[in-house]
Amino acid sequence: MKTIVKKTDPQNIDMDVIEEGGEILRKGGLVAFPLETVYGLGADAMRAEASLKIYAAKGRSSDNPLVVHIADIETLDDIVSEIPESAKKLMQRFWPGPLTLIFNKKENVPYETTGGLDTVAVRMPSHPVALALIKSSGLVIAATSANTSYRPSPTKAKYVIDDMYGKMDMIIDGGTVGIISLKSTIVNVTQSTPMLLRVGYITKSMLEEIVGNVSLWINEMAEDSVRNG
Numbered sequence: 295m296k297t298i299v300k301k302t303d304p305q306n307i308d309m310d311v312i313e314e315g316g317e318i319l320r321k322g323g324l325v326a327f328p329l330e331t332v333y334g335l336g337a338d339a340m341r342a343e344a345s346l347k348i349y350a351a352k353g354r355s356s357d358n359p360l361v362v363h364i365a366d367i368e369t370l371d372d373i374v375s376e377i378p379e380s381a382k383k384l385m386q387r388f389w390p391g392p393l394t395l396i397f398n399k400k401e402n403v404p405y406e407t408t409g410g411l412d413t414v415a416v417r418m419p420s421h422p423v424a425l426a427l428i429k430s431s432g433l434v435i436a437a438t439s440a441n442t443s444y445r446p447s448p449t450k451a452k453y454v455i456d457d458m459y460g461k462m463d464m465i466i467d468g469g470t471v472g473i474i475s476l477k478s479t480i481v482n483v484t485q486s487t488p489m490l491l492r493v494g495y496i497t498k499s500m501l502e503e504i505v506g507n508v509s510l511w512i513n514e515m516a517e518d519s520v521r522n523g
Contacts, residue, residue, distance in 0.1 A: 295460050295461065295462070297455075297459050297460055297461070297464065297465060298465070299451070299455065299464070299465045299467060300314065300315075300464065300465075300466055300467065301451075301466075301467040301468075302423060302466060302467070303468075303469070304328070304421065304423050304468050304469060307422060307423060309426070309430070311466060312423070312426045312427055312430045312466075313430050314464065315427050315430070315431070315464055315466055316430035316431035316432070318463045318464050319336065319427075320338070320431060320432070320433065322337070322338060322341055322343060322344045322347075323337070323344075323463035323464070324336070324348065324461075324463050325337075325427070325463060325464045325465075325466065326440040326451070326458070326465040326466065327427050327437075327465075327468070328421050328423050328451075328466065328467075328471045329419050329421050329424050329437075329471060330419060330420050330471060331392055331447075331471065331476070331477060331495075332439045332440070332447040332448060332449060333440040333447075333448045333449070333450075333453070333454050333465075333471060334363070334437035334439060334440055335348055335352065335437060335438060335439070335458070335462060336363065336427075336435040336436065337435065337436055337437075338433050338434075339360070339373075339403070339407050339433065339434045339435055339436035340402065340403065340404065340407075340433070340434065341404070342404040342405075342407070343406075344436070345360060345404060345436050348360060348436065348437075348438060351442075351461040351462060352438065352441070352442055352443050352458075353442050353443045354438070354443045356406065356409065356410075357409045358409050359408050359409035359413075359415055360408075360436040360437060361394055361415045361416070361417055361437055361438065361478075362403075362407065362414055362415065362416045362417075362435070362436055363416075363417060363418070363419055363424065363434065363435045363436075364416060364417075364418050364428065364434050365418065365425050365429045366418075367385055367389070367418070369434060370397075370416065372400070372402075372434070373399060373400055373402070373403050373414060373434060374397035374399060375397070375398045375399065376397070376398060377397070378483050378484075380488050380505045381397065381483040381488075384483070384488075384501065385418075387504050388496055388504075389417070390420035391418070391419075391420045391495075391496070392417070392420075392477070392478035392479060392495045393478060393479050393481065393496050394416065394478045394479065394480045394481070395416055395417065395480075395481055395482075396414070396481065396482040397414055397416060397484060398412060398414075398484050399411075407436045413482075415480070417478060421471065423466060423468040427466065440457075440458060440462075441453070441454070441457050441458065442457055442458060445457055447477075449470055449471050450469075450470050450471075451465055451466075451467035451468070451469075477492065477495075478492075478494050478495065478496075479492060479493060479494035479495060479501070480492040480494070481501065481508070482511075485509075487508070487509050488501065488505055488508050489508070489509045489510070489511055490508050490509065490511065491511050498510065
């Protein structure tokens with residue numbers, strides 16, 4: 295596979311580049327793009343075969359859930375069965391940003407995207423290129439870090455090229471990312487008390503300022519439940 299590499303300035307986005315990426319995603323292809331934390335590898339979250347391409351490109355087990363990236367909160371109604379009050383408060387405070395929330399999914403969300411689970415991981419990124427790509431595509435984008443399994447998460451398009459060139463259709467080079475050096479915080483909001491699965495940029499105390507008590511999953515496997523998004 296030949297990988298197209300196109301550059302855009304996050305502060306002056308080239309919409310031709312974004313629209314090209316959106317068209318590739320609509321056709322079921324793979325696009326690497328900048329997030330505020332790392333470069334992500336994305337596909338149409340609602341197409342099972344597209345999500346499977348991400349696993350194949352990374353050499354990653356398909357039982358490891360992907361994170362669904364959205365550009366507006368209204369889109370949640372299409373993919374989750376319920377939005378608890380705790381989730382609404384957290385979204386209002388921390389979205390867009392590095393907070394991943396775990397919801398009960400609707401039946402239309404493929405198990406290939408959720409790693410076989412009845413829950414779906416969702417976040418709204420704050421990086422302008424990521425938001426523009428999601429909006430242009432008209433999709434919700436399933437993504438994970440754009441590196442082969444067990445390699446470092448990339449903060450530059452060059453690292454994606456060195457590691458994964460030829461395994462995706464397009465790389466959108468938006469410069470160096472990772473100003474937020476920690477991964478996204480992951481919170482399960484399917485229970486009455488939100489449960490912190492992974493501590494990232496947003497800490498437990500920051501969460502509790504918004505929703506009160508937050509339980510903590512003391513389990514080393516928790517970090518592997520959802521790889522960065």
